[in-house]
Amino acid sequence: MPDRPTQSNSAQDTFERDVSLSESEPMIRRPAELTWAASRKETRVARTVVPKLKTAEFKILTRSHTPSSPPSSCEELTTIALSLRERVSLGPQQRFRLVGVGLSNFFGPEDLSAQPGLFE
Numbered sequence: 001m002p003d004r005p006t007q008s009n010s011a012q013d014t015f016e017r018d019v020s021l022s023e024s025e026p027m028i029r030r031p032a033e034l035t036w037a038a039s040r041k042e043t044r045v046a047r048t049v050v051p052k053l054k055t056a057e058f059k060i061l062t063r064s065h066t067p068s069s070p071p072s073s074c075e076e077l078t079t080i081a082l083s084l085r086e087r088v089s090l091g092p093q094q095r096f097r098l099v100g101v102g103l104s105n106f107f108g109p110e111d112l113s114a115q116p117g118l119f120e
Contacts, residue, residue, distance in 0.1 A: 008103065008104035008106075012099065018095035020093075021096065031101040046105060053098070054097050
């Protein structure tokens with residue numbers, strides 16, 4: 001449906017060669033920048049950050065985090081994605097062929113008025 005609100009926004013890169021988790025930081029920055037730029041075109045704000053890693057064996061790993069306030073800059077989005085990368089518990093020998101960064105859990109001004117305050 002073309003008029004349906006956006007559910008998520010993401011970007012990912014596949015590498016020419018598989019890389020270790022420790023090598024992936026600069027490679028996470030690019031999809032984070034693309035995701036951030038695309039999210040600025042939205043009238044709603046995303047609350048949840050979701051990095052994605054695909055292993056050399058094609059196993060997809062994701063983590064997600066919904067901070068108390070939505071990311072307010074590309075750098076903040078990148079910092080959250082990088083911190084979530086550290087929660088991937090695979091051995092140091094594990095290689096990755098793809099990384100991605102996504103935003104989801106969008107809300108807009110109409111969503112803020114839908115939920116009453118705690119003591120209302």
